[in-house]
Amino acid sequence: MGAESHLPPDQELYVTYRSHNSGSRIHTDTTIQSALLEQYPDKCLTCTHCDLIKFAEEGNATAAIVKDGPPRLFRRDFAPANNTIRLAGDRVFGRLNTQVTFGCYDYVWTDPNGQELTFLIYVVEGQSNLGGICDRRYYILKEPAEGEVVGQASSAAADELIMAAGIWSERSHNEVWVFDQGRWLKDKALWAAVQDAEMDDIILDEQMKLSITRDVLGFFDAKDVYAQFGTPWKRGLIFHGPPGNGKTMTLKAVMRMLMAREEPMSVLYVKTLAQRSFGPQQSCRSIFSKARQVAPCLLIFEDIDSLVTDAVRSYFFNEVDGLEINTGIVMIGSTNNLDKLDAGLSKRPSRFDRKYRFDNPQFEERLRYCEYWSSKLSSHLAAHVTSAVPHRVASLTEGFSFAYVKEAYISSLLIL
Incomplete structure (x- = not known):
């Protein structure tokens, strides 16, 4: 690898990942797990799809990029603001999101018993199926507890973390x-x-x-x-x-x-x-x-x-x-x-x-609908109209859907 062969040991996994993504491959997970087992022979390794970084970002744990660790790879994407924000009058056009494709984190989580547990977690995005679709995987490294085996053997602490993050992720949090x-x-x-x-x-x-x-x-x-x-x-x-x-x-x-x-x-x-x-x-x-x-x-x-x-x-x-x-x-x-x-x-x-x-509204429903919009828009000067206006619009909109009645009524208010 030329100059890269002189990189310190903690850079070797990054070199492996970069080399892997520069050639033909069909299963990133195999490559990463093999490299991690070789680089951390004294730790238990657990792989999961559970989004542990999101779990931490929502206040359930802490995740910090390892200082002087392997380079972090990420991409920045623009996410436009939704209509709720735009219609509120705020000058917010969107935000930039960061998606990590390769990174190493010091991770701290407090279990239900109040015990603080520390982990080393790698986040890797790669191709792991023949369809060519990339996915993100989380590789948890943890010192073995008494009686646990090092290598590709899950630790009890990692299992508890995955269980907690999995339960949290399946619940709706204003979503x-x-x-x-x-x-x-x-x-x-x-x-x-x-x-x-x-x-x-x-x-x-x-x-x-x-x-x-x-x-x-x-x-x-x-x-x-x-x-x-x-x-x-x-x-x-x-x-x-x-x-x-x-x-x-x-x-x-x-x-x-x-x-x-x-x-x-x-x-x-x-x-x-x-x-x-x-x-x-x-x-x-x-x-x-x-x-x-x-x-x-x-x-x-x-x-x-x-x-x-x-x-x-x-x-x-x-x-x-x-x-x-x-x-x-x-x-x-x-x-x-x-x-x-x-x-x-x-x-x-x-x-x-x-x-x-859900049929087109009858006269009484159209009238109620116009009166509803009169009440809803009462704080606007243009909406200060007599009670005859809703009745008139309802009379003229036979065969209209509610959506068209709304359009006709609000248009009439703008003209007044």
């Missing part, structure tokens, strides 16, 4: 689990977006709102009732109707109610089934495996007609109806066109047994 591009991610922006959603603010038939609330919230309190009738404890609902009539807002309100319970329910949101390296079968498997793992939970398929295509339907139905029981799972799918939905979804009771139509 919603979102499935996108073949993997589950935690989304803080979606969590923030549902915090202002109130069922009382949604202008719908009151009986329909009550029925939806009973179907979803009541489900999680009715496990014993389902058992008494010998019925599987699962439920499926479809929200359908023309766009702009409250399907998404109702979903947000339901999500918020479930997350605000004394014992919060997990909410899973499926954004897309597409992924680069594997087919739809793997996506469907990952989605329902996660739902079964965190159940009881709400599993949302917004625009389900665009998700469950001909290429996906058989895999999707196998997960819904297969040998594994979806106990404690409420599925809600939404679509603008029920007629275009696969008959296996729309006409099979055991899959989605309740359907709610």
Whole structure:
């Protein structure tokens, strides 16, 4: 390696990693574990996917880059600000995130018994499958306790750390689990977006709102009732109707109610089934495996007609109806066109047994909606209008969706 052969011992792992990434390879993990076992023959080595650095960043431990250790490799990515920040008027356009691809950390964690434990942890991003997708792995090095074996043998302390970090990572911390591009991610922006959603603010038939609330919230309190009738404890609902009539807002309100319970329910949101390296079968498997793992939970398929295509339907139905029981799972799918939905979804009771139509509003609903926006905008000068304006706009918007009524009403206020 030329000049690199004169590097001190603590640089050798970095040289190995750089050399490895300069040639053909298919499994970074094998290379890194072999190098670590050779470099630290007196320590126990444990490898995990559990994000120990995130666990530390959230205040559960401390992680500091080792001084005079191997070089740290990282990348800086721009993350744009979400609409909530922009609309608040703050001049925040985004932030820069740092993603470490190779680094060595001094790590300190206090276990449940109050004992302070120290570790040496390497974070390595590399290719560890034939599909060419990179992943991040965390290599924990720990002095063996009495009776423990050095080398590729997990230590009790490392296992306790992984267990604590794993339990923490599976819980929602002001986040919603979102499935996108073949993997589950935690989304803080979606969590923030549902915090202002109130069922009382949604202008719908009151009986329909009550029925939806009973179907979803009541489900999680009715496990014993389902058992008494010998019925599987699962439920499926479809929200359908023309766009702009409250399907998404109702979903947000339901999500918020479930997350605000004394014992919060997990909410899973499926954004897309597409992924680069594997087919739809793997996506469907990952989605329902996660739902079964965190159940009881709400599993949302917004625009389900665009998700469950001909290429996906058989895999999707196998997960819904297969040998594994979806106990404690409420599925809600939404679509603008029920007629275009696969008959296996729309006409099979055991899959989605309740359907709610969100139709264009009638006059009374349009009037209530206009009055709602008058009240909401009352602090703005342009919104100081007579009570005749909501009535007039409601009269002129027959056949409009709620979204179009809102547009027409606010436009009229801007003109006044």
